[in-house]
Amino acid sequence: MRVAIKATLLTPTFVRGCVYAVALMILATTAGRQISVAQSQNSGSEPKAEQASVLLDRLDPNACEANFDHDIGQARTSLAIYRGIQDISGQARATAVLGKLYASAGRYNLALPYLKQAVDLLHRTGDTRSEASVLDVLGDAYNHLADPKLATEALDKALDIYDHAGDRSGSAATLTTLGEVYASSDSDKAMHYFDKALELSTNAADLRTKGIVLIDEGTVYQPGDPEQALLLFKSAIALENQINDCRNKAAALANIASIYEDKGQPREALQSYSEALSLEQKLADESAVASISHAIAKTYEDLGDLPTALSLLNRALDTERRTGDLAAEGPTLSEIATVNRNMGKPASARRLYLQAVPMLQKTGDLNSLSLTLNNLGAVSADLGNPQLARRYYQLAIAEATRAKNPAIPAYSAWGIGSLEEADAASDYFRALHIAQETGQPDLEGRVDASLMNHFQHGKQNEVAIFFGKQAVERFQSIRRNMTGLSNDLISSFLQSKVQAYRSLAELLIEEGRLSEAQQILDLLKVQEYSDYIRGQPNDLGANPSRTSVERKFEDQYEKDNENIVALNKQLHTLETEGHSSPEKQAKYEQLQATLKKADRDFDEYLHNLYTGLKPAKDANEQITRIREVTSTLQDVIASKPHTVGIYTLIGDDHLRLIVITGSQMVWRSYPISKKVLEQKCFHFLDVLSHPQQSPEAAAKDLFSIIFGPIKKDIEQADGQTLIWYLDGTLRYIPVSALRDPATNRYLIQTYSVVNFTPLNLSLADVPNLTHASAIAMGTSRSYEDALGPLPNVKEELNEIVSDPNLPQSRGVLPGTILLDEKFTETAMEQQINTQSIVHIASHFLLKPGDDDLSYLLLAGKDQDAKGYHLSVSDFRNDRSLHIAGKELVTLSACQTAAASVAGDGFEMEGVSTAVLQKRAKAVISSLWEVNDQSTGVLMGDFYRQWIGSNGALTKAAALQKAQLDLLEGRIKPKAAMGIDGGPTNFTNPYYWAPFVLMGNWQ
Secondary structure, eight states, X not given: OOOOOOOOOOOGGGGOHHHHHXXXXXXXXXXXXXXXXXXXXXXXXXXXXXXXXXXXXTOOTTOSSOOHHHHHHHHHHHHHHHHHTTOHHHHHHHHHHHHHHHHHTTOHHHHHHHHHHHHHHHHHHTOHHHHHHHHHHHHHHHHHTTOHHHHHHHHHHHHHXXXXXXXXXXXXXXXXXXXXXXXXXXXXXXXXXXXXHHHHHHHTTOHHHHHHHHHHHHHHHTTTOHHHHHHHHHHHXXXXXXXTOHHHHHHHHHHHHHHHHHTTOHHHHHHHXXXXXHHHHHHTOHHHHHHHHHHXXXXXXXXXXXXXXXXXXXXXXXXXXXXXXXXXXXXXXXXXXXXXXXXXXXXXXXXXXXXXXXXXXXXXXXXXXXXXXXXXXXHHHHTTOHHHHHHHHHHHHHHHHHTTOSSHHHHHHHHHHHHOSTTHHHHHHHHHHHHHXXXXXXXXXXXXXXXXXXXXXXXXXXXXXXXXXXXXHHHHHHHHTTTTSOHHHHHHHHHHHHHHXXXXXXXXXXXXXXXXXXXXXHTTOSSOOSSOEESSOSOTTOOOOOOHHHHHHHHHHHHHHHHHHHHHHHHHHHHHHOOOSHHHHHHHHHHHHHHHHHHHHHHHHHHHHHHHTSOOOOHHHHHHHHHHHHHHHHHHHTTSTTEEEEEEEEOSSEEEEEEEOSSOEEEEEEEOOHHHHHHHHHHHHHHHTOTTSOOHHHHHHHIIIIIGGGHHHHHHTTOSEEEEEOOGGGGGSOGGGOBOTTTOOBGGGXXXXXXXXXXXXXXXXXXXXXXXXXXXXXXXXXXXXXXXXXXXXHHXXXXXXXXXXXXXXXXXXXXXXXXXGGOBHHHHHHHHTTOSEEEEESOEEOOTTOTTTOEEEESBSSSOOSOEEEEHXXXXXXXXXXXXXXXXXXXXXXXXXXXXXXXXXXXXXXXXXXXXXXXXXEEEEESSOEEHHHHHHHHHHHHHHHHHTTTSSOHHHHHHHHHHHHHTTSSOOOTTTSOTTOOSOOOSHHHHSSEEEEXXXX
C-alpha cells in the first residue's frame, strides 16, 4: 500500500523568539527618555511613571525561563499606570511590550491589536526606532495569521526606518523576517533577504540576528541539501551558546531533529526534539511548543505509533486554532489527515486534506501545499479513482517545482508508478533516485518494496527478491539507529514495515530459499531468547544475506545509482543558480547528455539483472541424479536388513516418493503444489526453532503429506533405519520430528533417521572403533559482543573426550581437547590428523547463499585473539585440514546442516556438506540455532551410547537413543549447568530434533 507522506515543516515559528527579544531591548533603552517626557507634562506623576517604567524594566527579554502570566500582569499594570497619568510615550511602550509578549508566546491573534496600537502611539511620539521594532514583530504576526500582504507592508516600513537611521542590526532583523515571509513560497527571494541580513548582522557583530539567519537559511537548504542545512544549524547553536540565546537554540535543535528524522535516525531526532521542547516550554512559547509537538508526532508516525502521533497533532491543532496561527494550522491539519489514512480511514483523510488545501493556498505555503496535493493523490488511489490521483500527483509536482523542493517529486513519481502497470518501474526508479539524492532512506525502502511487488507481479521472482532485500536493508539501517528506544516503539516501527519483510520471506520460500526466508523473519524479533544459543548473534539490525550473484549485481547497482544521483545534484544546482552564461549553459548541456547516457547504462544494467538472476534448471540433470541416487541406495540397502531408502522429489503439483528396498523400488505421490508444500515446511521449521511454540499440528500435517503415502510400504519392509534423500525445502526440516496423527508418536520413536547426499562415498563401511580417539574443540567464553558465551561447552567436551592433560575430562574417547585460547586454526590443523573422530562446539554464523561470509568461530588463527572467523569456503579449501576418512565429524553449533539456494538456482550447502566434500565418512550437524545446555547433554549421551555399545549400536541408533532420552524425559536439565529461567525439560523438539546425521550411519 502506498503510504501518504508527511508534511515536512520548515517551521519559521522555530526562529521567532529573537526579534521579540531585540524589540523589548530597544524599548527598554528608550525608557529614560519616556519618563522625562512624562515629567515635563505632569510633575506630580513622576513617582507613578517611574513605578510603571520599573515594572517594564524587570521583564528580561533574554531569560531562558518565562513566567507568561506574571509578565503579562506586570505589563498590564504598567499600561494602567501610564493611562492613569496620560503618559502617551509610556502607553506606547507598555502596549508594545504587551503585543510582543503575546507574540513571543505564539498568541498572534491577541498580539495583533496591541501591536497596531503601539505602532500608532510610537508614530505620534516620534520614537521611530521603537516603531520600527514593533513593525517588525507586527509583520511576523501578520505572516503567522496568513496575511503576507500586510506583513510585507509593515516590514517594508520598518526596513525604511532602519536604513535611514543606519541601524545595521535593525535592518538585518527586518530583512530576516521578510525572508521568512517568502520562505515557503519563493525560496530564491527568501535567500536574497537572508544573505543581505547575514552580511549586515556579521558587520554589526550582532550574533543573535546572525544565529537566526543561519537557522532560516538552513530551512531553505534542508529539502535539497540536508548536510549543508545541518552545518548551518550547528553553526547557529555555537553562536546561541555563546550569548545564551535559548529561544533560537531551541529552534536550531528542532530543525536538526527534523534532519535526523529524514535520515532515518529516530533516536537522535527524538533526543533533539525533547531538548528543544523543554526549552520552549520554559519560555512559554505556545506556538513553538505546538510546532515541535507536530514534529515529534511525525517521528512517532514514522515509527508506526499512530495513536501517539494523532494525540500530539490534535493538541498542536488546538493550540494553533486558539492562537490564530493559520500558517501552522494548515500543515497540522494535513498531517492529521495522513495519520487517518495510515489508520485505514481514507475518506476521513480526504476530507481533512481538502480542508487544509485552501489554508495552505492562502498562506502561500507551497511546500506543505505540494505535499498535501501528493497525499490527495494517494488517498484518491485508495478510494478507487486513479484518474483523479494522477491529476493530484501532477499538481503536486508542479507546486513542488515552484517551491524549488526536489524531495516531493520523488513521492509523486512513486505514486504515479503505483497507478501504472507496464511502465511502473521507470516511475519507481525516478522516485528512488530522487530519494537517494535528498537522503530519505525510509522512502528508498518503501519504493524498493514497491519494486519488489512490481517484479513479483511480473513473474520475475529473483529480481523481486533483489529489490525486496534492498527494501529490508533500508529499514534495517533505520532500525540500527533506534538503539536506546523502547521495545514498544521498535515494535511499532517494525509493524509499519512488516509487510515488506513478510512479502520478501514469502518470495524466498516460493523459490525454495528457506534459510534466507528464516533470516528475514528473524529480523522482525524485538528481543532474543533468554537462554544461550550457539549461533546467530543478537544483531536485530543486521542486513539481509546476499548470494554471491546478488552481491555482484548490488555493487554495480550502487555505483550506477550513485552516478545518476550525483549528476542530478549537479543539474539541480545549475538550475537553482541559473545557467544564462555561455560557460554554464555548455556545462548544463554536457551534464544533460551525460545523464542520458547514465540512464541508458542503467537500463542496460536492469536488463542484465533480469537475465543474470534467472535460475538455471535442467530437467535432464534431475533425471540423471534420480537414477544415480536410487541405484546407489539400492546397492547399499541390499546388504543391510531393516534399512529402507526414501527418495523425495518435489513437483509443481505433487510430492513424489520412491521407496527403495534391497529387492524393489515403489513410487508413491501426494497431491500438493510446490508452493503450498514449501510454505508448510517453512512454518514447521519456524515453530520448531522457537521453543515457546507447539509444533504438534504442523508435525502431524507434514507426517500425513511426507510419510503417510509410504507408511504401509515401510512397515511391510520391516524398516528400522530410514535413509532419506530429501529434495529442495524438505532438507530444511527434521523428518525425525514428524508426528503420526494415529499414534501420536514422533517418527524418531519408531525409526532411526539418516540423511543421504550424493557425496556419501562410504555408506557400506562398518567402522572399527577399537582404537578410536577424538579431538574435541570449542569456545565457551565470549569473543565478540554479538556472540555470547557458551558456558556448557566445557562440560560437553569433558563428557566426550578424556584428555590426559586435563584431569577433569572424563569422556568415553581418549584424545585431545582444545578449548577457548587453544582452539586456533593452526592447532586444529596439527591435531586433527591424529584422531579418527572430530567434535566441534562453537558458534556458527550462517549467511545464506554465501560461503565467504558464513563462518565458524575460533579463538584465533595462529594464537589466541579476539576471535577468528573460519569461513566455509576457507574450511573447504584448507588443504591442511585433513578430515578424509574420519569416522565422524560432529558440528554441535547453529545451522551447520542448513543449506540455501543462491539467486541463480544452484545449491549452496552448509558447512556439513563441506565436511563431506573433504571425504569424511559421516557428519552430525544442526538445522537451527541450538540451545547450549540441551546440546551439551545430548552430545555426551550420544557418544556414551555409540562408543559404549562396543559396536552394537550404529551411529544412527545411538543418536536416536540420545534424542529419545531428551524427548521422553530420561535426561532433564541440570540447574548447575543452566541459567536462571532456563528450561525445565527437553521434551520439545526444539531441544532434541535439530541434529541430523548425514553419510555413513553405521
